Amino acid sequence: xxxxxxxxxxxxxxxxxxxxxxxxxxxxxxxxxxxxxxxxxxxxxxxxxxxxxxxxxxxxxxxxxxxxxxxxxxxxxxxxxxxxxxxxxxxxxxxxxxxxxxxxxxxxxxxxxxxxxxxxxxxxxxxxxxxxxxxxxxxxxxxxxxxxxxxxxxxxxxxxxxxxxxxxxxxxxxxxxxxxxxxxxxxxxxxxxxxxxxxxxxxxxxxxxxxxxxxxxxxxxxxxxxxxxxxxxxxxxxxxxxxxxxxxxxxxxxxxxxxxxxxxxxxxxxxxxxxxxxxxxxxxxxxxxxxxxxxxxxxxxxxxxxxxxxxxxxxxxxxxxxxxxxxxxxxxxxxxxxxxxxxxxxxxxxxxxxxxxxxxxxxxxxxxxxxxxxxxxxxxxxxxxxxxxxxxxxxxxxxxxxxxxxxxxxxxxxxxxxxxxxxxxxxxxxxxxxxxxxxxxxxxxxxxxxxxxxxxx
Amino acid sequence: xxxxxxxxxxxxxxxxxxxxxxxxxxxxxxxxxxxxxxxxxxxxxxxxxxxxxxxxxxxxxxxxxxxxxxxxxxxxxxxxxxxxxxxxxxxxxxxxxxxxxxxxxxxxxxxxxxxxxxxxxxxxxxxxxxxxxxxxxxxxxxxxxxxxxxxxxxxxxxxxxxxxxxxxxxxxxxxxxxxxxxxxx
Numbered sequence: 001x002x003x004x005x006x007x008x009x010x011x012x013x014x015x016x017x018x019x020x021x022x023x024x025x026x027x028x029x030x031x032x033x034x035x036x037x038x039x040x041x042x043x044x045x046x047x048x049x050x051x052x053x054x055x056x057x058x059x060x061x062x063x064x065x066x067x068x069x070x071x072x073x074x075x076x077x078x079x080x081x082x083x084x085x086x087x088x089x090x091x092x093x094x095x096x097x098x099x100x101x102x103x104x105x106x107x108x109x110x111x112x113x114x115x116x117x118x119x120x121x122x123x124x125x126x127x128x129x130x131x132x133x134x135x136x137x138x139x140x141x142x143x144x145x146x147x148x149x150x151x152x153x154x155x156x157x158x159x160x161x162x163x164x165x166x167x168x169x170x171x172x173x174x175x176x177x178x179x180x181x182x183x184x185x186x187x188x189x190x191x192x193x194x195x196x197x198x199x200x201x202x203x204x205x206x207x208x209x210x211x212x213x214x215x216x217x218x219x220x221x222x223x224x225x226x227x228x229x230x231x232x233x234x235x236x237x238x239x240x241x242x243x244x245x246x247x248x249x250x251x252x253x254x255x256x257x258x259x260x261x262x263x264x265x266x267x268x269x270x271x272x273x274x275x276x277x278x279x280x281x282x283x284x285x286x287x288x289x290x291x292x293x294x295x296x297x298x299x300x301x302x303x304x305x306x307x308x309x310x311x312x313x314x315x316x317x318x319x320x321x322x323x324x325x326x327x328x329x330x331x332x333x334x335x336x337x338x339x340x341x342x343x344x345x346x347x348x349x350x351x352x353x354x355x356x357x358x359x360x361x362x363x364x365x366x367x368x369x370x371x372x373x374x375x376x377x378x379x380x381x382x383x384x385x386x387x388x389x390x391x392x393x394x395x396x397x398x399x400x401x402x403x404x405x406x407x408x409x410x411x412x413x414x415x416x417x418x419x420x421x422x423x424x425x426x427x428x429x430x431x432x433x434x435x436x437x438x439x440x441x442x443x444x445x446x447x448x449x450x451x452x453x454x455x456x457x
Numbered sequence: 458x459x460x461x462x463x464x465x466x467x468x469x470x471x472x473x474x475x476x477x478x479x480x481x482x483x484x485x486x487x488x489x490x491x492x493x494x495x496x497x498x499x500x501x502x503x504x505x506x507x508x509x510x511x512x513x514x515x516x517x518x519x520x521x522x523x524x525x526x527x528x529x530x531x532x533x534x535x536x537x538x539x540x541x542x543x544x545x546x547x548x549x550x551x552x553x554x555x556x557x558x559x560x561x562x563x564x565x566x567x568x569x570x571x572x573x574x575x576x577x578x579x580x581x582x583x584x585x586x587x588x589x590x591x592x593x594x595x596x597x598x599x600x601x602x603x604x605x606x607x608x609x610x611x612x613x614x615x616x617x618x619x620x621x622x623x624x625x626x627x628x629x630x631x632x633x634x635x636x637x638x639x640x641x642x
Contacts, residue, residue, distance in 0.1 A: 002554065002633070004586040006640040007599055011556055011629060013639075065614070068631030256638040 014068060017226045018288045019254065021261050022219035022281055023073040024060050025198035027205035027274065028052050028212050030079040030114075038092040041085065042099035049076060049103035049112075052212050052271070057108045059268045063261055071261065073423075076104060077203035077215075078114035086126025090133045097137035097144045104143040111186075113203035115146040118193070121155040121447070131161075134168050138183035139175035145201035151191035151392035153399045157448040162392065165189045166385030166442070169406055173377070177410035180418040184407040185340075185372060189388050191395030191402045197331040198277050202368075202403060213274040214266035215331065218258030219281040221290045224250050224318075228296040243297065244317045251278060251321025259326045277331025278322035279367050280314070282342035284425035290335055291344025302337070302345055303354030311335060312365035332401055334367025340407075340420055340427035341372050350428035356387070357433075364394045369402035374418040374427040377410040379435055384408060386438035389448075397451050460516050462491070462539040464507050465523065469532035471502035479506060482526050486519055487511040507539065547579060550603040552633040555617070557598045559626035566598065569628075572620045576613045579603045601633070 013019040033044035053076050060071040078084075078100065085096050097115055104112035115137055117127040134146045148165055151157040169189075173181035188201040195206020198217035205213070227250040231238055238246075258276045266273035282290045294302040297310050315334040322329045337359070339345050348354040356373070363369040369391050375384075388404045395402030407427075409418040414431035467479055476495065483490060488508040495504035510516065520536045527534050557569060566583075573580060582601035604613065614630060621628035 001582055002601065002636050002640075004584070004597075004599065006636050007554060007556060008586060008597065010631075010636055010639055011558075014629070066632050067635045068629050069635065253639045257635065260634060260638045 013223050013253070016287075017220070018222035018283075018285070019069065019220055019257065021064070021069060021071045021216060021258050023075055023198050023217040024056070024071050024262065024265055025075040025077050025113075025203050025215045025217065026053050026056050026212065026269075026271065027077045027196070027209055027215060028079075029205055029209065030081075030084045034084055034087075036087055038088055038095055041088075042096055045078070045096065046099050046103045049078070049100070050106060053103075053107040053109065055269060059265055063264045063268065066264075067257075067261060069257055069261060071265075073111070074109050075198065075200060075203060076107070076109050076112045077198070077205050078112065079205050079207070080116040080118060081114060082117035082124070082127045082130035083207070085130070086124055088126070089129050090136070093130050093133040094136045094140060097133070097141050101141035101144050109143070111143050111145050111200045111203075113145040113147065113200050114205060115144050116148065116204040118149045119161045120149055120152040120158050120191075122158065123161070131164055131168055134187060135171035135175045135183065138172050138186050145186045145188075145203065147188040147190055147193065147202045147204060147403075149190040149193040150388070151396050152450075153192060153396050153453075154450055155447075156450040157191070157389065157392045157396055159389065159442070159448055160445045162189075162389050163382070163385045163442050163445060165388055166381035166383070169384050170381045170408060173408045173410050180374075180409050180412070180420060181377075181407050182420050182424070185405065185420050185424045187405065189392075189404045191392040192400060193403075194331055194401060196275050196277075199279060199281060199332065199336075201405060209274070210272050212271045214262055214269065214271050215274040215277065216258045216262030216265075217277040217279060217281065217331065218254050219279065220250070220254040221280045221282050221293060221335075222288045223254060224280060224314075225287075225289075225293045225296050228293065232296070240297075240313065244313055247314060247317035248321040251318040252325045254278065255322040255325035255329070259328075273328070275328045275330030276322065276326045278318060278329060278333045279331065280318060280335040282336065282338065282345070283423060284341055284343050284346075286343060289342050289344040290337060291342050291348060295344075301348045301351070301353040303348045303358050307358065308362050308365060311337070311362050315365055315367060332367040336368055336371060337362060337366050338371035338405070339373050339430075340418070340425040341423060343425070346425065346427045349430050354430075356430055360390060360394070363391060363402055364398060367401070369395070370404045370406060372405050372424065372427065373407065374429045375406055375408045375432055376414050376429055377408050377412050379408045379432055380439070382439040382442040383432060383435040385442045387432070389442070393448070396448075460510055460538040462507060462509055462541070463488075463516055463519065464505060464537050464539050466535040467502070467504045467506070467527065467532055469502055469530065471497050471500055475502055475530070475532065476504065478526055478530060478532075479504065479523070482523050483508050486514055486522060488514070488519065547603060548577070548605040548607060550579070550605045552581070553602050553604050554631050554633055554636060555600040555602055556629050557621060557626040558594060559596060559624070561596050562625075565624055565626065568620055568624050569598070569600070569617070569626075572613075572616050573600070573602060576608050576616070577605050578608075578613065
């Protein structure tokens with residue numbers, strides 16, 4: 001017999017604290033679709049996605065219904081297109097992106113990831129073509145997401161790729177200028193990208209992953225915040241060690257939900273189960289914010305002094321709870337701090353509590369990096385590249401994943417607002433101080449060598 | 458066919474000594490208690506005991522001995538034979554938990570359980586979890602049920618939700634596993 005407390009607390013988590021499974025992502029390998037003819041290639045990838053993802057949405061809905069926990073987003077991630085379509089040029093890869101978009105629309109998933117290249121150590125011809133195709137591909141599709149890994153702890157930072165990504169981000173913003181550069185919201189530059197992330201825009205199916213796999217991303221910033229609030233209300237004397245324990249317990253519960261639902265979806269689709277990515281991923285809704293957790297822990301706002309410490313504690317507690325709840329925790333697992341997607345963080349940026357520099361500092365302990373940051377439209381490609389380079393360095397040296405999803409909003413200045421709509425939210429454009437003073441450094445190019453691992457500091 | 462087992466229900470105002478009194482009579486008569494459940498609703502005690510009857514003791518004899526000891530304590534006793542041959546064999550089913558939240562009024566339980574009965578959904582546990590005060594949101598009923606696999610699940614969910622809506626209740630229907638997953642290691 002279940003106890004009343006167990007039942008009522010679960011209901012509470014679901015009803016007023018936004019407990020949900022944020023995303024179920026079906027990874028599909030496209031390696032067997034390789035073909036030298038682009039039309040044949042597009043047809044093969046379309047057919048394969050339709051075959052494997054045909055029931056994804058309905059099965060997720062049925063399983064969500066059974067447990068009373070909604071699966072909010074259903075996505076598909078595919079093998080990196082720069083590898084599968086290495087034989088193609090720019091135009092052909094744009095065509096492939098459109099084929100991905102069509103397939104995603106037919107199977108009713110909201111995003112499809114994997115328009116990706118891994119260039120941390122150098123470029124193949126396919127990588128260059130794909131990177132070149134990104135602006136067009138993102139402008140001509142609705143659902144396709146792109147990512148480029150330009151750095152890793154083992155390889156160092158490919159600064160030529162970093163410079164190119166600065167230029168590609170500019171071109172992508174221009175190609176989607178009528179929608180505040182929304183194409184850039186679907187483009188992520190990574191260091192140490194994991195091959196099993198279920199969250200967009202970074203999701204792709206890495207080499208070494210199965211033919212098809214179900215990865216689950218659970219979230220729950222609202223649940224964590226309410227748990228902290230409740231604990232502090234019932235015992236105002238709690239210290240940070242005790243509050244970390246509260247976060248850990250909550251993360252455990254949320255992860256168990258994700259694993260249960262992910263495994264059932266995988267079983268029904270007859271596809272192996274991969275990992276649970278336990279990341280506190282906010283949405284632009286009140287009560288579903290990572291920023292609010294900072295306030296519950298006594299900071300006036302995210303971004304003020306103390307924010308990095310809070311984020312470090314939060315990230316660690318979330319990982320500890322998740323690691324005990326599931327044997328297969330993967331992806332990013334930690335806390336996202338996307339500016340536009342989180343109402344509270346967006347507001348902190350608007351009020352000036354959160355600057356680009358503080359955001360960057362916080363990314364040394366968060367799960368991703370500079371995420372959904374709106375910048376002035378006249379920020380140069382070299383300045384963007386320099387910001388990316390800093391972010392990559394944090395990842396490379398700290399052996400962690402970092403990413404930059406920067407949006408130079410065409411025609412807008414610092415202080416103005418950019419609107420992306422839906423889950424992508426809106427953000428006040430933040431200034432880039434001393435922006436134009438990095439060009440010479442960026443133009444040096446080359447590869448920043450991999451760091452020595454034995455002399456830690 | 459001789460009766461081998463009996464079910465004994467005991468009702469009365471709660472106070473110390475009720476279970477002791479019942480079990481003493483049973484033990485003195487060599488009736489082994491095989492299963493027991495008791496609950497207290499507000500201030501009333503309700504207990505059910507399943508016990509074996511030894512050879513040579515009739516159900517009627519046991520009943521009169523129980524009455525003799527429990528009547529003076531102002532406890533009501535009901536005894537019935539358990540016939541193993543007419544046992545309900547549940548169909549293959551899945552365990553779910555239904556919760557309803559909303560203002561109390563006449564006929565809530567009747568309304569909800571009518572839908573369950575119509576679809577052959579068996580209630581394995583039912584309780585009210587009033588959390589005090591006058592806030593209707595704190596008025597919760599919890600039904601643990603077994604939903605047969607063979608019934609039209611969608612139709613059942615739809616009918617149940619519709620009924621809850623008609624009764625002004627907020628209803629949730631969740632597989633039992635979710636509660637186990639969250640709360641039990």
